[in-house]
Amino acid sequence: MKLGVFMVLFGDRSLEEALDFAASRGVKAVEIGTGGNPGNKHCKPAELLENETALKNFKRAVESRGLIISALSCHGNPLHPQKKLAQADHEDFINSVLLAEKLEVPVVNTFSGCPGDHEDAKYPNWPVAPWPNDYQEILKWQWENKVIPYWTETGKFASDHHVKIGLELHGGFSVHTPATLLRLRxxxxxxxxxxxxxxxxxxxxxxxxxxxxxxxRENAIHHFHAKDTTIDPVNVNKHGITDMQSYSQMLDRAWQFRTVGYGHDIKTWADILSALRLVGYDYVVSIEHEDGLMSIEEGFTKAVHNLQPIIMDEPLGDMWWV
Structure with a gap:
């Protein structure tokens, strides 16, 4: 495995400065934002696709520091019921796939998206309860008319360009659990x-x-993010796990994102990494910092410090004892 970082953490730095800092902390891979919610501060696919010299310089900037690009990431909502918003996220994804092919990056990460509840809807609708039965009808309509058709067509496009799609299992989107991911797959x-x-x-x-x-077991893990969560034992009983308060309301929220090791102990993280290797995932563990109690630099550095002793970065050897 390789330890990596999601470079959108360093959006206030130039590409070269961000790469230098990441390499100085000992990571071996970078995941780069190419649109959608992560933005494209370090990489504008449409521009690189039209400029071969700029493309070569971009690739050289990464490789000259001993790094690889684990994925291009354009987390958006290509199924948004507002067509203009959906089209922008779709174009970001398409350009990211085309750029990934040129850079020989195997994965483009994004969200599955979430449609509305009918053709003329204005906002996404995320059903999370089976009753009243209206929610079941909405869910059926979404998957049969939007989710499956879009990703069947778009998945073929990605496959034709030798790129895999890494959907982040994220609340608020149609694919948010292992079961919904496998259903779409x-x-x-x-x-x-x-x-x-x-x-x-x-x-x-x-x-x-x-x-x-x-x-x-289904070979359905294409990429991996390293980010922790802590659940407040008092607030969760008040707000539940679908707490709608802003992430900035950290004192009152039911749960919040934390740096690796600050929500769960290192043994838990070692178990996760061991499980990844056990099922055949031996690719990148990409640190994502969204910890409101730490600065970006401190949170990232502590995550590296906690993961480096437990990540298994050497190739598997023969079982001499068997």
Missing amino acids: EAAGEVIGANLDPSHMWWQGIDPVQAVHILG
Whole structure:
């Protein structure tokens, strides 16, 4: 495995400065934002696709520092019921796939998106209860008319360009659990896989180790984010896991994102990494910092410090004892 970082943390720095800092902390891979919610501060696909010299310089900037690009990431909502918003996120994804092919990056990360509840809807509708039955009808309509058709077509496009799709299992989107990921994968093909982030498993009540096993047995993990979560034992009883308060309301929220090791102990993280290797995932563990109690530099540095002793970065050897 390789330790990496999601470079959007360093949006206040130039590409070269951000790469230098990441390399100085000992990571071996970078995940780069190419649009959508992460933005494209360090990489504008449309421009690089039209300028071969700029493309070569971009690639050289990464490789000259001994780094690889683990994924291009353009987390957006290509199924947004407002067509203009959906089209912008779709174009970001398409350009990211085309750029990933040129850079020989194997994965583009994004969200599955979430449609509205009918053709003329204005906002996404995320059904999370089976009753009243209206929600079941909405869910059926979304998957049959929007989710499966879009990702079947878009998945074929990515596959034709030798790129896998890493969907982050994130609340508020149609694919947010191992089961919903596997449902879409069965319908749209093996190009669909997870960008698995344990932080989103914990707040939904899912054990990340078991999520790794469920998805890994289907070879459905395409990328991995390293981010932690802590659940407040008092506030969760008041607000529940679907707490709608802003992430900035950290004292009152039911749960919040934390730096690796500040929500769960290192043994738990070692179990997650061991499960990843057990199911055959031996790619990048990409640190994502969204800890409101730490600066970006401190949170990232502490995550590196906590993960480096437990990540297994050497190739598997023969079992001499067998």
